Every structure is written in structure tokens, then in C-alpha cells.
Amino acid sequence: MSNFDMLYNFISGPLFIVAVIVFIGGSIYKIHQLISLVNQKEKFIWRYMSWKYSIRSILHWIIPFASTNWRKRSFMTIMTFIFHMGLVCMPFFLAAHVILINEAFGVSWWTIPDGTADVITVIVIIACVFFLLRRLILRDVRFITTPSDYALLTIAAAPFITGFLADQQCCYYRFWLILHILSGEIMLMAIPFTRLTHMLYAVFTRAYLGSEFGGVRHARDW
Amino acid sequence: MAEPAKNRIIDEGLDTGKERLTQERIDKVINQVLSGETGARLKAYMDTCVHCGLCSETCPYYLSYGRDPKLSPAGKVRRTMGEILKRKGKVDPDFIRQASEVASTECNVCKRCAMYCPFGVDSAYILLVIRRICHLCGVTPLYIQDTAHSHSVTQNQMWVKEDEWIDTLQWQEEDAREELPDLRIPLDKEGADFMYSVIGPEPKFLAGLLYQAAYIFNVAGCDWTMPSMPGWDNSDMAMFTGDNEIMGRNKKFHYEAAQKLKVKRIVMGECGHAFRSVYDVGNRWLAWANPPVPMVHAIDFYHELLSTGKIKIKEKYKKSVTIHDPCNVIRGRGLHDKLRYVIHELCENVIEMHPNREHNYCCNAGGGVINCGPPFKNKRVMGNKVKAKQCADTGAEILITPCHNCHSGMEDIVLYYKLDMHVKFISDIMYEVMEKPEV
Ligand code: SF4
Ligand code: SF4
Numbered sequence: 291m292s293n294f295d296m297l298y299n300f301i302s303g304p305l306f307i308v309a310v311i312v313f314i315g316g317s318i319y320k321i322h323q324l325i326s327l328v329n330q331k332e333k334f335i336w337r338y339m340s341w342k343y344s345i346r347s348i349l350h351w352i353i354p355f356a357s358t359n360w361r362k363r364s365f366m367t368i369m370t371f372i373f374h375m376g377l378v379c380m381p382f383f384l385a386a387h388v389i390l391i392n393e394a395f396g397v398s399w400w401t402i403p404d405g406t407a408d409v410i411t412v413i414v415i416i417a418c419v420f421f422l423l424r425r426l427i428l429r430d431v432r433f434i435t436t437p438s439d440y441a442l443l444t445i446a447a448a449p450f451i452t453g454f455l456a457d458q459q460c461c462y463y464r465f466w467l468i469l470h471i472l473s474g475e476i477m478l479m480a481i482p483f484t485r486l487t488h489m490l491y492a493v494f495t496r497a498y499l500g501s502e503f504g505g506v507r508h509a510r511d512w
Numbered sequence: 513m514a515e516p517a518k519n520r521i522i523d524e525g526l527d528t529g530k531e532r533l534t535q536e537r538i539d540k541v542i543n544q545v546l547s548g549e550t551g552a553r554l555k556a557y558m559d560t561c562v563h564c565g566l567c568s569e570t571c572p573y574y575l576s577y578g579r580d581p582k583l584s585p586a587g588k589v590r591r592t593m594g595e596i597l598k599r600k601g602k603v604d605p606d607f608i609r610q611a612s613e614v615a616s617t618e619c620n621v622c623k624r625c626a627m628y629c630p631f632g633v634d635s636a637y638i639l640l641v642i643r644r645i646c647h648l649c650g651v652t653p654l655y656i657q658d659t660a661h662s663h664s665v666t667q668n669q670m671w672v673k674e675d676e677w678i679d680t681l682q683w684q685e686e687d688a689r690e691e692l693p694d695l696r697i698p699l700d701k702e703g704a705d706f707m708y709s710v711i712g713p714e715p716k717f718l719a720g721l722l723y724q725a726a727y728i729f730n731v732a733g734c735d736w737t738m739p740s741m742p743g744w745d746n747s748d749m750a751m752f753t754g755d756n757e758i759m760g761r762n763k764k765f766h767y768e769a770a771q772k773l774k775v776k777r778i779v780m781g782e783c784g785h786a787f788r789s790v791y792d793v794g795n796r797w798l799a800w801a802n803p804p805v806p807m808v809h810a811i812d813f814y815h816e817l818l819s820t821g822k823i824k825i826k827e828k829y830k831k832s833v834t835i836h837d838p839c840n841v842i843r844g845r846g847l848h849d850k851l852r853y854v855i856h857e858l859c860e861n862v863i864e865m866h867p868n869r870e871h872n873y874c875c876n877a878g879g880g881v882i883n884c885g886p887p888f889k890n891k892r893v894m895g896n897k898v899k900a901k902q903c904a905d906t907g908a909e910i911l912i913t914p915c916h917n918c919h920s921g922m923e924d925i926v927l928y929y930k931l932d933m934h935v936k937f938i939s940d941i942m943y944e945v946m947e948k949p950e951v
Contacts, residue, residue: 331551433581499632508846
């Protein structure tokens with residue numbers, strides 16, 4: 291077995307399992323932590339939570355252009371929706387990923403056609419560059435940006451950049467492949483422990499604000 | 513993070529408070545607030561905010577001060593709570609002074625930004641936590657602290673003594689009887705249909721409003737009362753200084769006055785922040801999920817009077833009017849449609865300003881900012897160029913706003929930006945255009 295094979299087997303085997311465990315375990319921990327904080331100190335919140343208003347609020351913000359602010363920032367809206375769709379869908383529906391899953395577990399499902407996947411990848415990378423430029427150029431965004439925000443952008447962009455380069459199969463294929471898998475794993479593990487937590491918390495913060503606006507304030511929050 | 517000296521506003525409450533503040537006290541307070549008083553909300557907001565800046569353009573201060581990044585909602589959070597968390601609570605008295613100024617005079621806690629954040633991060637809540645920290649550190653702007661003291665001593669905002677209160681009501685009753693001979697301002701009438709509560713400044717400077725209200729209620733044949741004892745004042749600056757204990761005590765006085773009088777409900781005058789305190793914040797601090805006595809804002813009540821025909825209009829108001837939506841009853845209670853019904857019933861020519869309803873910009877007086885007094889007046893008025901433009905664009909002669917804070921704030925705006933308009937309450941107009949009985 292070559293060095294490459296050993297490395298490949300390691301990061302796509304045990305390390306991958308570790309990443310998934312850290313991600314799932316970490317996410318459960320973070321959500322549990324938030325909910326127990328509510329129970330310990332802000333129990334009153336439950337009294338005001340409403341399914342109806344939570345869902346109403348979440349829907350208005352998860353659908354592109356369904357809120358005033360999404361409409362006011364159409365370019366940002368398009369970019370952010372494509373970026374997030376790419377981030378969530380590509381890991382599950384990329385043909386190359388599904389083939390691996392099929393080899394390992396014997397199951398498989400619908401995949402994104404390769405051409406489309408390439409386009410999505412490129413758009414996600416462009417979106418990352420756009421986010422980077424916003425952070426560097428817009429004064430208000432630059433003022434609130436912390437070094438960790440650049441780190442997170444790098445973490446989110448890395449699997450796409452490396453994946454794209456590996457896919458070109460022109461040079462250093464193995465190098466990019468290894469980096470691709472590694473960066474994907476890093477991102478997975480980073481979700482519960484960095485600002486990427488917004489993936490876990492967004493639904494709760496939205497639901498709470500939606501419930502307050504709907505049930506107490508009788509006003510729209512979108 | 514001290515600001516450059518030339519921008520420094522001298523305020524005795526902040527400056528003396530800072531001088532007296534010890535490191536030990538800061539540590540104790542921050543620990544008490546961060547580990548004791550706050551919980552999931554603060555954590556979720558601080559962890560979830562992705563520093564995207566999508567809330568910047570919602571804030572009147574940010575827009576009015578040439579898009580100063582320091583004044584965006586997330587920018588203000590970064591300068592205050594962000595720093596506290598980053599430095600693990602190790603901040604000095606200078607920082608607390610600065611944070612107090614940011615939270616108390618650069619934010620109206622109007623929650624417009626919360627409505628525009630994709631995650632619903634409520635920067636106003638975070639800045640209120642900062643005010644709480646500063647309050648416990650004893651570093652609060654002087655003028656608003658004085659009103660909080662008044663709440664604490666007299667249970668009203670303006671140091672109105674009990675006899676002054678009763679005298680004022682009797683004086684207004686007497687005056688109004690010249691116009692409507694059998695008019696009464698019934699004090700302490702048990703079992704009345706409603707208790708009418710107002711804010712401290714009404715008896716102090718705006719007694720004419722009590723006259724108008726009494727006149728309207730008498731003509732409409734209402735069964736109403738006002739308490740002679742503390743609890744008549746529904747206002748609450750303690751809520752805005754972070755003095756939650758005094759806030760809770762005052763709300764208790766207010767609701768208990770209504771309970772003692774065994775009224776069916778409370779009707780509040782045209783005030784926004786008082787409504788927020790009675791309906792949203794104070795009652796919940798006292799662990800009442802909902803107000804323990806049903807209560808409605810004046811808009812709601814006027815809507816009722818007009819839609820049931822208890823008050824009829826003789827001739828609609830002719831001058832062109834525009835509406836400023838007070839945050840605390842619109843974004844805070846969704847009364848925008850009722851407000852429009854009332855205004856359209858009263859006025860012939862209504863011109864909307866934009867954005868409006870829940871999307872309105874705050875008057876910049878709200879959230880206790882105007883109560884921080886003269887030292888911060890210029891900063892406040894200059895921080896609302898957007899509102900001035902909004903108003904000017906309507907070309908209306910009259911600006912109606914059913915809120916005391918908005919009223920005073922908008923008068924300053926009108927004066928400073930030389931807008932050709934007058935600010936009025938709904939009751940001013942209603943009193944003018946209603947059908948009056950022959951006497
Ligand atoms: S508060 Fe919301 S809109 Fe503002 S920077 Fe944070 S995440 Fe973005
Ligand atoms: S609450 Fe209002 S004044 Fe304060 S930061 Fe948000 S938009 Fe600006």
C-alpha cells in the first residue's frame with residue numbers, strides 16, 4: 291500500500307467517522323446547552339413560543355425575497371441563497387459522493403448532474419469571493435468583522451475550491467483530493483463550535499422572534 | 513475604546529459615575545448579569561450573528577450619521593457586548609462609561625433592526641443588557657437617572673406630589689366645566705368601566721391633554737375613573753435605565769391601582785414607551801404572562817369610540833396630515849391599521865410617509881434617549897436626518913403621532929430641520945373636529 295493510499299484510507303475512513311461523530315455529538319450538545327439554558331434561566335420563553343408564528347417567521351426568511359430585507363438586497367440575497375443551497379446540497383447529492391456512499395453502504399440516491407454540479411461549485415466559490423469583498427470593502431461590514439470571520443469563510447470555501455481543483459484531474463489530483471476530504475471534515479467539525487453554529491441556532495432565534503412578534507406584538511417580522 | 517476627546521459629551525451621571533466606579537464592582541456586576549441574569553437569548557444572539565451587516569441600513573443613527581459603521585446595530589453591539597465577551601468581562605470604568613453612552617444615547621431600542629436581521633438577532637435586547645450592566649455600575653446619564661429616581665420616590669416620572677396631581681385634575685375639571693357644565697373627572701370611582709392612566713409629564717406640562725381626554729370621555733358617555741393614589745402614572749424610565757427593580761415596583765402600583773378600583777380595564781393615554789412597559793416588559797418582569805387587568809392603548813380606544821359612533825365627527829379636519837407610527841405600539845402591538853382607521857375618520861387629507869407601519873423609523877426620542885436630556889440633544893436630533901427627510905417628503909402640514917416621546921422628539925426634529933409642520937396628538941384633532949353637545 292502506498293503512502294497515498296494509507297493517508298487516503300485514514301482520512302476517508304476513521305477520520306471521516308470522527309468528523310461525523312464530532313458534528314452530530316457537538317450539534318446535540320450545543321442545542322441541548324441552549325435549551326437547558328432556557329429551562330434554567332428563561333423558562334418564560336416557552337410560554338410565548340408558538341408553532342404558528344415560528345413557522346410563519348421561518349418561512350418568510352427561508353424563501354428568497356419573501357422578506358423586506360431580502361428584497362432590498364437582491365444581489366446579496368441571490369448570492370447567499372445559492373451559497374447556502376450549495377453548502378447543504380452538494381455534500382449529499384454530488385455523484386462522486388453518492389458513489390462512495392454506495393460503495394461503503396450499498397445505498398444510493400438521486401444525484402446532481404455533473405455539469406450542474408460544476409456550475410454550482412463555481413457559483414459557490416464566486417459567492418465566497420463576494421462575501422470576502424463585502425467584508426473587505428463595505429465599511430459597516432468591515433467594522434464588525436473579526437479574524438474568525440475570515441477563518442470561517444475559508445473553512446466554508448475550502449471544500450469547494452479543493453473539490454473543484456481535484457475534479458479538473460489535471461495536476462496534483464491526489465493532493466487536492468486529500469485536501470478536499472480534509473477540508474470537508476474540518477467544516478463539519480467546525481459547525482457546532484464556531485460561528486457556523488448559526489446553522490443550528492438560526493431556527494431557534496427565528497422561531498423566538500417570530501413568536502414574540504406574532505403572539506405578543508401582533509406585528510410582522512419580515 | 514474611549515472616543516476622541518473632542519467628541520466627548522460631558523454628562524455628570526456618566527462622568528461622576530465613572531469616577532466612583534471600582535474594578536471590583538465592574539467584575540461583580542458583569543458576573544451577576546452575564547452568569548446570573550441573562551441566558552439563552554444573549555448566548556444565541558451573540559453566537560448566531562454572522563457579522564453580515566444586513567441590519568446596518570435599518571438604523572436611523574447609522575443612516576443619519578453618513579453610514580458611520582460604529583452606529584450600525586451590530587457595530588454598537590460590537591463596541592459594547594462584543595468587547596465585554598472578547599475581554600472576558602475584564603473592562604475598565606472608561607469602557608463602562610463609553611458603553612453606557614452608546615447604549616443609552618445611540619440606540620432607541622426600537623427593534624427595527626431585529627425585524628431586518630435574517631436570524632432575528634435582537635440588538636436592542638443586547639443593548640438593554642448593557643444598560644442594565646451600566647445601571648448596576650452606577651453609570652447612567654444624569655437626566656434619565658433623575659426620572660428613575662422620581663419613579664422610585666414618587667411612583668411617577670416628574671416628581672409630581674400627590675396633592676399636585678389631584679389639584680391638576682380638579683383644575684382641568686373646573687376649566688372644562690365652563691365648556692361642558694356637567695363634566696366630571698371621577699376620582700377613585702370603584703367598579704368603573706375603565707381606569708384612565710397617563711404619564712407624569714401630562715399633569716406637569718401638558719394638562720390640556722387631561723382636559724381634552726375628560727371632554728371626549730364625557731361626551732362619549734364613558735363610565736371611567738382616575739386614581740388619586742400612586743399608580744396613576746403608567747410611564748417608566750426605569751425600564752430604560754436598566755433599573756428593573758424600580759420598573760417592576762411601578763408596574764405593580766399601576767396594576768394594583770386598577771385592581772383596587774375594581775375597574776374592568778385600563779385605558780392608557782397616547783404614549784408608546786408607557787405602553788411597552790405596561791404591556792410587554794414590566795408585567796413580564798413581574799411574572800404576569802399577560803397584563804393582569806385588560807388594558808388598551810388610546811388608539812384602540814379611539815377606534816372603539818369612532819367605530820361604535822360614541823364620538824361623531826362634525827366636519828373632518830381640513831389640513832393635510834401625515835402619520836408617524838410610534839414603534840412601541842406599532843412594532844410593539846400592531847395597532848397600525850386601527851391608527852389609520854382613526855386618522856382617516858378624523859382627517860380629510862392623509863398623506864403616508866414611507867416606510868411606514870412596522871417599518872417606520874423611530875423618532876429617535878424613544879427608548880429613553882430624549883430623557884437623557886440636553887447634553888445629548890444635538891446628537892439625538894442630528895441622528896434623525898432620515899426621519900426629517902421622510903416627513904419633508906410628505907409635504908403635509910400636520911404630523912400626527914399618538915405617543916409622548918415621539919411628540920417631543922418630532923417637535924425637535926421639526927424645529928432643527930425647519931420643517932413646515934406642526935406636531936399633534938390624535939386627541940388634539942379629535943377634540944377639534946368632534947360633534948360637541950349644545951350647552
Ligand atoms: S445582527 Fe443579524 S443582520 Fe446584523 S450583522 Fe448580525 S446576523 Fe447580520
Ligand atoms: S434598536 Fe433601533 S436605534 Fe437601536 S440599533 Fe436597532 S434600529 Fe438602531
